[in-house]
Amino acid sequence: MRNNNHCYTNNELPGFLYIHVPFCLRKCLYCDFTSYPYNGRDARRYLAGLRGEIGLRTGGRRAGRVLATIFIGGGTPTCLSSGAIMEIISIIKEHFILSPDVEFTIEANPGTVDRDKLNLLRRAGVNRLSLGAQACSGKTLRTLGRIHTHEQTIEAVRRAREAGFDNINLDLIFGVPGQTPREWRDCLEQIAALRPDHVAAYGLQLEEGTPLKAMIDGGQLVPCDEDMELEMYRDAVKILTGAGLYRYEISNFARPGRECRHNLVYWHNCEYLGVGPAAHSYIKRERSANEQNLDKYMEKLAAGKLPVAWSEPVTPENEIFETVFLGLRLAAGLNMEHFRRRFGCSLEDVYPGVAERLVEKGMLEQAGKRLRLTRRGLELANQVMAEFVPPTNS
Template identity: 55%
Template sequence: MTLGLYIHVPFCVRKCRYCDFISYPYTKGAAGIYLDSLFKEIEMYGGILPEHDKILTSVFIGGGTPTCLPVEKLLSVLEKVNKNFHLPPGCEITVEANPGTVGRRSLALLRKGGVNRLSLGVQAFQDNILAVLGRVHTAAEAAGAVRAAREAGFENLNLDLIYGIPGQTGEDWLESLDQATALGPEHIAAYGLQLEAGTPLEQAVSSGGLEPCSEDLELFMYQTAIDYLTGRDYVHYEISNFARSGRESVHNLNYWLNQSYLGIGPAAHSYLQGERFANDSTIKGYAGSLAQGKLPVAARDAAIVRHEMAETMFLGLRLLKGVHLEAFYHRFGRRAEDIYRVEITSLREAGLVELADGYLRLTAKGLPLGNEVFKEFVCSHY
């Protein structure tokens, strides 16, 4: 079995206005409790997993903002992983970072400590747009972080960008794409903003304080990203992700191919040995379970085959290649074309999916309507 490892760091300097992920304000005391507990969880899995299940395809440290922890603490997490799991040569090791929380010293230490991929949450290159999002960095700091990462020896960089932000114009978006590509990252993730209920940004829009981006402008921005980035030798390999050839995210591909992954840390999710489970989302509950020698799992769900098939379909359709139909058959012993005959026929007639080279994939028309396509498979078998 191949296994992706995700480590959740639930702290931020300040929570962004659009974020609904589990995160807490960073304090030294809370971070100490978290790290002690995280080390226990890593050791527990190192002790209970069979050796062949501890071979990692990737490690991804996300959040939150992992780099709000002192860099020495982050490196101690990786050391603990190295002692309890098997990392093959060249294993992709990613750390997410906010440009306002890294500098030359911390980046140099991360690279020396084995991190070989850095994912920077840039989001935009206009300070007024960053203020709308509630980011803690400026456009100049983002560009400086990229340069510092190169000086530190990072040869695999991802930049996250967001479109569809209230007040953002088509010209702003094009400028962000232009400045991002000028920095030469190997990977760019271009996400449409999701106004999650209850977040400060959603409340500002709902109350009329901010004008939301129109659907037409958001669609224009998405198509602009595709045209601009593919025209500059980035491969559009997933709905929102673009990479230089060979620089696709190993960790995220593992998710989209519905393979096994282990999540550790508060609120982390896992799909392991035919079961999906999630950790307690509070630091107190998470630490309390581990202090008693118990894994901090708050919810479990056995992977029912029909659910697993549906997930394999809609996750695979996120990839530009689509779902490999022969691989689906080998995994489940049944053909997707038979199980989902009605759904596939309807979606093909609507021009949203197509069969090509042994794959079922979204068409150009279907790409911006991906969520509508995915619902057909989810509703069919959930």
């Protein structure tokens, strides 16, 4: 996977593992991911369930299952005790072989990692830390419902470096109600000064059912307008690239060689295994999702069943669309030769005239064997992607 030229390893299961830890100290106001308030009893049940699910997925056998990437996400995985995190890592190593150059990521809130926990993680083989910084000003952090300060982000980065982490990502959000372009630029400069190896900078998504969306609908907050959000995106590109982080995906910036290999699995539309409550998997052209509710998750495992809530086959049409949609998010673009080998046809065969029309509009450009978004196309990506949506059957 290092050269991103293939999706699959020689495993019965995919070589890319995601583990969902569904606990937080407090849920953020914008978050619609599955998470519950942390408590020790549920954490112990979760660990037992995780061991049971991975045992079912692997048949209890370890041989031949090599992992190229591991991503422990949430929730806030580091709200677990150090002992609980070590148990998760132990379960992984009992059932899988880790590639010598495995990328092993854990997500963390800056307020949930101390020197001892970071040292323990690094010694256990975790080699990539993803910190949810999100913002620098106290006002914007409070609007988002974050429970840490920017000073804690600075301290977490410093301690992670001392622990030996040489691959650190910082997540940022722009377009937050009340956030100004000047504040955002100041934050980008402060983040760049920390010399992260990777930055993910996303525009705020207002999800139904979240407290932040309710506050905006109720008139308590005013949403960021589209022109201001576009200005903030352009500032992110300018400042982060100026700091030596090149944009390799619409919202992701990295130093050369520090691209997130696990996320590239998703963007190349490869297969992966997800375990834990609410985790999604894509295996053998079938997508599935686990039960979100911890009780239901545990009930199915107790009955000797995989804790799957739903699954659906991925049709050839949808696989093609997803491959185009995700591939065009990458700065390198969609590799047309890989597309032909994967599907046995050309993009023109599937979408006659679409790419040519978008090239004429200045939204796409051909670069060797790749089709990629232009600068204008990057800023209007949703309009470009809509041109490739497969027709629905009436």
